[in-house]
Amino acid sequence: MKKMSSQYLYTFLLVTIILLWSYGWVLTKIGLSYMGPFTFAALRFLLASFAMILVLFFLKPTRPKGTEWIILFIVGLLQTTAMFLLINYGMMFVNVSKSSILIYSMPIWSGILGYIFLHESLNYYKVISLVLGISGLVSIIWFELFTIQNKSVIFGECLLLLAAISWAGANVIVKKYFSNHNKMIVSTWQMIFGTIGVVVAAILMEWGQPIQFTPISIFILIYTGVIASSFCFTCWYVVLTKLDTTVASISLLFVPLVAIFLDWLLLGEKMTINIAIGALLVTIGVYLATVVKPKERRKIERFSTNIKS
Template identity: 45%
Template sequence: MPDFQQLAKNKILLWSLILTITILWGYAWVVMKASLEFMGPFTFSAFRFGTGTLTLFLILFLVRMGPPPKKYWKHLAVIGFLQTAVVFLAVMFALKFVEAGKSSVLLYSMPMWSSLLAAKFLGEKLNKYKIIGLAIGMVGLLTILGWDIWMKQNLQVIFGELLIVFAAVAWGVSNIYYRIHVTNLPQLQVSAWQMLFGTMAIILATVIMEWGEPVAFTPVSIFYVLFTGVFASAICFTVWFIIISYIDMVTATISTLLVPIFGLLLGYLILDEALTASILIGSGLVIIGIIIAQKKMPVRDKIAE
């Protein structure tokens, strides 16, 4: 294995990698939306994560990392079902009705749900920063959805937006489940095996829901599958797991907020999606809320609690 210790010392390289990954993940939202012109949402997810799984297992082979102990397989299956199957089946279906930029912001509300779930199931305290951050983030979500959500918006759009919020909650649940059951496994190994199990569920859903539907294989659609499967899923996650081994999780969580920013910007530039005032204000509130929620309590405040 290469000596990745040098990565931690080279801040310019480290943050260049973070910026590159978040741009690629932001662009992935544009690609996911555009892919619906060529195939169904479940079919695309099956091709994407099938390709991603094969790539990750090739990486595991190259670094000589074998399978995890069998006692962890059921936990990895649960994580794969939640984090890969439920999240991306819900997101891809919702993208039929919701713009890519807005979708990315809604899904990346996940840290708020993780904070609530961590308080409930991990015994982590909801300090004043988390409470304020969650409140601001919820206001931001409502602003994105539209305060007149139940009166003037298209019902399909409302359904899609709520489906993405559901996906964000499922992602948060998978994070808590991971913390409880498999934190002692290598993260690359977890990523590969949970994606394998999740892909199995996605293929099953595709066979049930979209069997026989047309699929257009063109240079563009093949690029979409390869980009999201190889680059946005397998390679980006592999590099990301290396990065988070050398930076604190608060910094890592906050840096992922660049993804919906790039998602909004690229959706506007490439797909000609609207950047309304409510989307911009709501997105800003969500990002501010998550940053505040990740803020550490001063030592004196912790002692006073």
Template identity: 40%
Template sequence: MAKWKKWIIENKAAVWLLVLAITLIWGYAWVTMKAALEYMGPFAFSSFRFGTGAVTLLLVVWIMKIGLPPKEYWKHLVIVGILQTAIVFLLVMYGLTFVDAGKSSVLLYSMPMFSSLLAVKFLGEKLTPAKLIGLTIGMIGLLTIMGWDIWIGQPAEVILGEVLIVIGALSWAVSNTYFRLHVQDLPKIQSSAFQMLFGSIAIIIASLFLESQPIVWNAELIYYILFTGVLASALCFTVWFIIMSRLDMVSATISTLLVPIFGLAFSSVLLGETMTIGVLTGSAMIIIGIIIATVRWKNPRVQ
């Protein structure tokens, strides 16, 4: 384990491989989240997903004998858990009942815009010209993917769902900043496990009051819970904390713009959602934006 961690720390290419891996998993997770709503309500699914993720991580913490976090970190882990796990996914899963999986992923990944602004304000990071240009192109790409129907011709419940998902994106951005300020020094598996535990408790409490849809248990639903709980939650959010510790906030969050591209592709193939010229054009703009924002340029003033 120590050699693996040292390799990640010293090899920046490894960090970008991790970025690619988690964005691919998160992209596919949108399909499983949407499909799971056929068998279970959004709040109950979030409870099972993050409950499974928390139990998985706590078992790893126990096996590795990492122990409990110091007492002074508990309140910070509660706040991160509520912001990143509870608020984000309660809003996202409810929004998914009205909004297509592909477009939902696009809306949530407006998060880099909010994260970049917060990083400049509270973390003292510089929004260099290259990063600003890359972020702008990426966000225009997101709007291109959304198309004009985000503004006109939509039922009220779809607009509500989209607004809730954007609020979830803002909550995730605040969580990223708060993590960097207060939790970054903890072991990443430990911080991921306990923030997810506290977030899961909040989701379960909300589910007891808000959920009314009956659960239809079958092998397909169990697969969705295990995939999103173990891989998309326990594994990916631990890796996400590692990435945020290795890259500056702006570069790390801009890289997640790959998620809606994968989400749209998987949704098109597996759910039959429409892949239009606007989607393809917007996806190309996102990739160009990521390259501009993250490649180191020779001129030191725009690195």
């Protein structure tokens, strides 16, 4: 009974994380109207890093050693500096729905980079997921590319795709060098190093530009920094240790879907047919790339081998 109660608690926590992350996408879009994209990212992650440092202070985990610091610095540049600068700048031109779908195509790119750099097998599931995922991305982008030809939107979408690839690159590095490490430590230190890069970019690119500090903008910064970044990532790592990995992977699929709904509900964005098709294809592609159980994959591979022989 106690174990079942704990499972309900962690499942509730997982649902909470999904909702908080999804709402964070909407608030980010609103927050960009109060300040420059790099400044927004800098203030957000200064708050997030401070909160994560407080968490580490109370947990008192072991520190990284030797060359691990250099690798964490590189991860920080990819996962925090590059990723969120690209996201924030891209979202200046792209709505929440498209942005969230493009970013959460990350597992598809992780599969490609894992195949190239980690020599992971590229089985039929991954190939199918890649085809579906890219088809979904094309479905999202083609409308501007071939119909409206809105160059600023296309530019923003390309930035968001680069952000997803940067996130995937960071994940591949973490998998190679930190698979057996405390992920809370990895997340905190990469965030700190990445924040330094974001702050430098904000100073170089947006120094002197106006910042509107209002109750709304301050709330958005606190929400995206402390709640959506620090709190949610801390809870995420707790959930990963307590729930089945499959359940955790599925949860990633719901963030862009809920974000699309909130984008329609709160910002009045219309759901076009190309976005709906793209969201469906990317979701199925990510599902095949990350969620299908290894046992089921082995069955498919054995079946395919038997056909060949």
